[in-house]
Amino acid sequence: MKILTCISNVPDTTTKIRFVDDNKAFDKNGVQWIINPWDELALTRALELKEASGGAVEKISIITVGTKDAEPVMRKALAIGAEDAIRVDTEAKDAYYVAMQIAEAVKDGGYDMILTGIESSDYNGSSVGRMVAEFLEIPSVSSVSKIEMEGGNISLKREIDGGTEVLETQLPFVAIVQKGIALEPRIPNMRGIMMARKKPLTVVAPAEGEALTEFAGFELPEAKAACKMVDEDNVKELVNLLHTEAKVI
Amino acid sequence: MWEYVCCKGFFPKFDLHFFNKIYPKKYLNMNFEFTEEQLMIRDAARDFAQRELLGDVIERDATATFPTEHVKKLAELGFMGMMVDPKYDGGGMDTVSYILAMEEISKIDASVSVIMSVNNSLVCYGLQKYGNEAQKEKYLKPLARGEKIGAYLLSEPEAGSDATMQRTTAEDKGDHYILNGTKNWITSANSASTYLVMAQTHPEKRHHGINVFIVEKDSPGISLGPHEDKMGMRSSDTHSVMFTDVKVPKENRIGEDGFGFKFAMKALEAGRLGIAAQALGIASGALERAIQYSKERKAFGTEIANHQAIAFKIADMAVKVENARNLCLKAAWLKDNGKPFTTEGSMAKLYAADIAMEVTTEAVQIHGGYGYVKEYHVERLMREAKLTQIYEGTSEIQKIVISRGLLRD
Numbered sequence: 001m002k003i004l005t006c007i008s009n010v011p012d013t014t015t016k017i018r019f020v021d022d023n024k025a026f027d028k029n030g031v032q033w034i035i036n037p038w039d040e041l042a043l044t045r046a047l048e049l050k051e052a053s054g055g056a057v058e059k060i061s062i063i064t065v066g067t068k069d070a071e072p073v074m075r076k077a078l079a080i081g082a083e084d085a086i087r088v089d090t091e092a093k094d095a096y097y098v099a100m101q102i103a104e105a106v107k108d109g110g111y112d113m114i115l116t117g118i119e120s121s122d123y124n125g126s127s128v129g130r131m132v133a134e135f136l137e138i139p140s141v142s143s144v145s146k147i148e149m150e151g152g153n154i155s156l157k158r159e160i161d162g163g164t165e166v167l168e169t170q171l172p173f174v175a176i177v178q179k180g181i182a183l184e185p186r187i188p189n190m191r192g193i194m195m196a197r198k199k200p201l202t203v204v205a206p207a208e209g210e211a212l213t214e215f216a217g218f219e220l221p222e223a224k225a226a227c228k229m230v231d232e233d234n235v236k237e238l239v240n241l242l243h244t245e246a247k248v249i
Numbered sequence: 250m251w252e253y254v255c256c257k258g259f260f261p262k263f264d265l266h267f268f269n270k271i272y273p274k275k276y277l278n279m280n281f282e283f284t285e286e287q288l289m290i291r292d293a294a295r296d297f298a299q300r301e302l303l304g305d306v307i308e309r310d311a312t313a314t315f316p317t318e319h320v321k322k323l324a325e326l327g328f329m330g331m332m333v334d335p336k337y338d339g340g341g342m343d344t345v346s347y348i349l350a351m352e353e354i355s356k357i358d359a360s361v362s363v364i365m366s367v368n369n370s371l372v373c374y375g376l377q378k379y380g381n382e383a384q385k386e387k388y389l390k391p392l393a394r395g396e397k398i399g400a401y402l403l404s405e406p407e408a409g410s411d412a413t414m415q416r417t418t419a420e421d422k423g424d425h426y427i428l429n430g431t432k433n434w435i436t437s438a439n440s441a442s443t444y445l446v447m448a449q450t451h452p453e454k455r456h457h458g459i460n461v462f463i464v465e466k467d468s469p470g471i472s473l474g475p476h477e478d479k480m481g482m483r484s485s486d487t488h489s490v491m492f493t494d495v496k497v498p499k500e501n502r503i504g505e506d507g508f509g510f511k512f513a514m515k516a517l518e519a520g521r522l523g524i525a526a527q528a529l530g531i532a533s534g535a536l537e538r539a540i541q542y543s544k545e546r547k548a549f550g551t552e553i554a555n556h557q558a559i560a561f562k563i564a565d566m567a568v569k570v571e572n573a574r575n576l577c578l579k580a581a582w583l584k585d586n587g588k589p590f591t592t593e594g595s596m597a598k599l600y601a602a603d604i605a606m607e608v609t610t611e612a613v614q615i616h617g618g619y620g621y622v623k624e625y626h627v628e629r630l631m632r633e634a635k636l637t638q639i640y641e642g643t644s645e646i647q648k649i650v651i652s653r654g655l656l657r658d
């Protein structure tokens with residue numbers, strides 16, 4: 001069995017977000033890039049499955065749609081334990097474009113299980129996973145919080161309103177994973193970092209196609225007002241503030 | 250006038266292109282950018298420290314508890330032998346990476362980083378550089394994998410800065426030596442299984458008579474003094490070690506007869522880089538905490554960072570930290586490129602240790618009363634900083650090394 005994890009290269013979650021070009025583009029200056037946290041957990045689970053599979057999982061690959069800037073993050077995924085990597089050499093313009101590129105690049109790769117995160121923490125589109133499955137015409141399961149493998153059988157657990165659902169699926173398929181899929185991402189060790197040097201990172205040209213969306217502009221949310229403390233025996237003041245300032249009563 | 254002269258061709262115009270052709274290497278070598286790999290190691294160390302050390306660092310310091318599990322995890326990640334050749338099961342990383350890792354871990358927990366430093370840059374370094382194949386196979390490999398911990402036994406009750414005055418003796422008995430004496434202040438003395446012990450074999454030859462031995466801690470005749478009740482780095486174990494007729498096979502001597510003192514000094518040269526980076530980490534950890542606190546704490550109607558007296562303190566601290574970092578990295582770079590680094594290593598250690606003391610003291614000051622209690626970490630960093638001015642050569646001894654280097658010729 002071969003597992004593919006889709007890795008999105010995203011700004012560190014503590015990044016100060018700024019825009020340039022008339023608020024039409026994200027300012028990448030000084031940004032520290034990380035593996036999208038969901039994707040890191042997906043990769044962790046893939047590694048756990050491989051380690052427990054007694055050889056049934058032969059290989060874990062990763063794919064990223066992005067420019068050369070994405071490579072450090074990809075190398076980290078290799079250092080953590082993925083065997084090889086594909087980079088589709090183009091700006092990841094929107095979810096449709098990314099999914100199309102992934103599908104084109106992997107359609108002949110013979111992957112049995114394709115993992116994506118539930119969302120990419122930069123643009124939070126929550127769409128790539130399902131679109132990849134549609135392009136490849138294979139099943140997809142979303143909001144997966146557990147993947148188990150017994151012999152050749154895969155069982156997936158997903159959270160639904162008021163309970164959980166357990167599914168089995170044919171191969172190949174796409175699993176869109178969320179919280180619970182793995183406990184903690186792994187820290188790469190020295191051996192992994194050293195081996196990552198030698199692991200193949202193949203750069204492929206993008207397939208032809210256009211993005212379907214275009215960005216008209218970005219806006220930052222209004223800054224949150226500072227918290228006001230009211231003395232516990234000053235209820236009158238509290239009511240007054242709720243009425244005149246917060247305007248909620 | 251000058252233009253006139255130049256035009257007339259008295260002086261050939263300075264041609265940068267030509268200059269580049271003659272000295273291309275000089276330009277290329279001046280590179281402040283870390284490699285992808287070095288950054289990955291720094292981040293791995295940072296993640297490890299945040300995830301595994303921060304949670305109980307205050308408690309372990311208070312109760313002087315050895316970080317057994319933490320060191321095991323550090324070993325699994327390969328940090329305990331990170332510079333050792335992969336041939337001997339090490340991580341094969343350069344010294345620059347080691348500095349970055351030591352800084353990150355020391356920001357959070359210098360007790361753990363001293364265990365890591367002694368193992369890496371004193372013990373593994375010494376064994377890899379001067380040990381023979383059999384010694385490396387038997388002793389270096391488990392140390393590099395971090396399955397065993399190493400200790401370095403030079404200091405004695407009456408031989409600290411002046412390490413030539415070794416009273417511990419190693420009597421040559423043909424196929425083995427018999428060791429007698431006491432070593433003091435030994436980091437990891439209890440948790441280590443492999444000791445590198447300096448001892449005097451030929452007192453008449455003074456320091457040329459000293460030898461160095463690999464001694465297994467559970468050899469009969471070795472006993473430990475009580476755990477030293479230290480000011481800082483309380484989670485690392487420091488003991489005196491007593492040798493009473495301890496038999497050490499001859500094949501456990503490193504190098505030729507009388508090589509021990511040279512070995513001790515060479516190992517310390519490399520070890521110093523680890524302690525320099527530790528001091529750097531303590532300082533930069535304190536700086537980070539001071540910056541964060543000064544942006545949160547309010548006094549006189551505004552965040553204290555808005556008071557210039559505080560902002561300027563932060564500026565001064567940051568300059569010192571940056572200087573220390575540059576000195577550490579320069580010395581590491583020299584070592585990685587096979588160039589002499591003794592003087593630069595001593596400069597880095599002296600400077601980083603001294604500014605660690607200054608920066609942590611200011612960090613406590615910026616925290617006000619909160620800085621004086623344990624919860625905010627900076628009082629601990631201040632206690633830890635003090636040790637970096639003392640061990641692996643006091644600040645005074647570093648000045649001797651530096652000035653001798655300069656005045657010799």
Ligand SMILES: Cc1cc2nc3c(=O)[nH]c(=O)nc-3n(C[C@H](O)[C@H](O)[C@H](O)COP(=O)(O)OP(=O)(O)OC[C@H]3O[C@@H](n4cnc5c(N)ncnc54)[C@H](O)[C@@H]3O)c2cc1C
Nearest residue numbers: 006008065092094095116117119120123124125126127128
């Ligand atoms: C407003 C906007 C502006 C953008 N600007 C840029 C830009 O300037 N430069 C740029 O490079 N990209 C840009 N992107 C693309 C963005 O980084 C994403 O790659 C793409 O939009 C998919 O994001 P999503 O939030 O829709 O992904 P989601 O559908 O939320 O992602 C789900 C999962 O899909 C997979 N995935 C997502 N993206 C990738 C990827 N690129 N490669 C491999 N797997 C992936 C991951 O497994 C992820 O967990 C922009 C996107 C938007 C919406």
Ligand SMILES: Cc1cc2nc3c(=O)[nH]c(=O)nc-3n(C[C@H](O)[C@H](O)[C@H](O)COP(=O)(O)OP(=O)(O)OC[C@H]3O[C@@H](n4cnc5c(N)ncnc54)[C@H](O)[C@@H]3O)c2cc1C
Nearest residue numbers: 401402403404409410411434435436639640641642643645
């Ligand atoms: C917690 C801890 C851990 C340690 N770990 C180890 C270890 O693992 N292995 C090991 O071998 N040792 C270890 N040491 C020992 C350490 O290296 C020594 O304490 C140090 O070298 C100083 O020696 P000393 O304590 O005997 O001080 P002394 O040498 O007695 O120095 C006292 C003072 O005199 C100054 N001084 C001495 N000579 C001169 C001079 N010529 N000119 C100017 N000033 C001078 C010193 O700088 C110092 O200020 C450790 C020490 C501590 C506290």
